[in-house]
Amino acid sequence: MLNALGGRPLPIYGDGLNVRDWLFVEDHAEALLAVLERGRMGENYNIGGETERTTIKMVDAICDALECERPAAANPALRKPGINRYRDLKALMPDRPGHDRRYSTDITKIKQHLNWAPRYRFEDALRMTVR
Numbered sequence: 691m692l693n694a695l696g697g698r699p700l701p702i703y704g705d706g707l708n709v710r711d712w713l714f715v716e717d718h719a720e721a722l723l724a725v726l727e728r729g730r731m732g733e734n735y736n737i738g739g740e741t742e743r744t745t746i747k748m749v750d751a752i753c754d755a756l757e758c759e760r761p762a763a764a765n766p767a768l769r770k771p772g773i774n775r776y777r778d779l780k781a782l783m784p785d786r787p788g789h790d791r792r793y794s795t796d797i798t799k800i801k802q803h804l805n806w807a808p809r810y811r812f813e814d815a816l817r818m819t820v821r
Contacts, residue, residue, distance in 0.1 A: 697770060
């Protein structure tokens with residue numbers, strides 16, 4: 691977000707198609723509390739948002755949310771040739787060696803055993819983060 695607002699490149703590894711499971715920080719904190727308060731000693735619980743997105747889709751979503759909050763047309767840092775919107779700042783760069791293509795979690799156990807699931811929808815959480 692800071693790079694975009696400052697008119698700096700948004701570096702994206704490889705082709706941007708690596709997949710990650712995104713989780714809002716408040717949901718993560720609540721999941722950790724659920725594990726501490728109700729989890730069984732020695733058990734493992736996966737925590738996730740059930741919101742898999744590719745890196746490129748995530749960057750686009752952040753750019754779109756920024757556009758709603760701080761329109762690019764009014765941002766002096768974006769007054770550069772060929773830059774009309776935050777998405778124009780995306781810059782593909784060589785992938786890191788050994789970079790995993792996909793990270794995903796199965797949160798069935800924490801949902802069933804600790805009655806925890808993410809509260810926030812991805813879009814709402816992203817908007818709150820950007821604000």
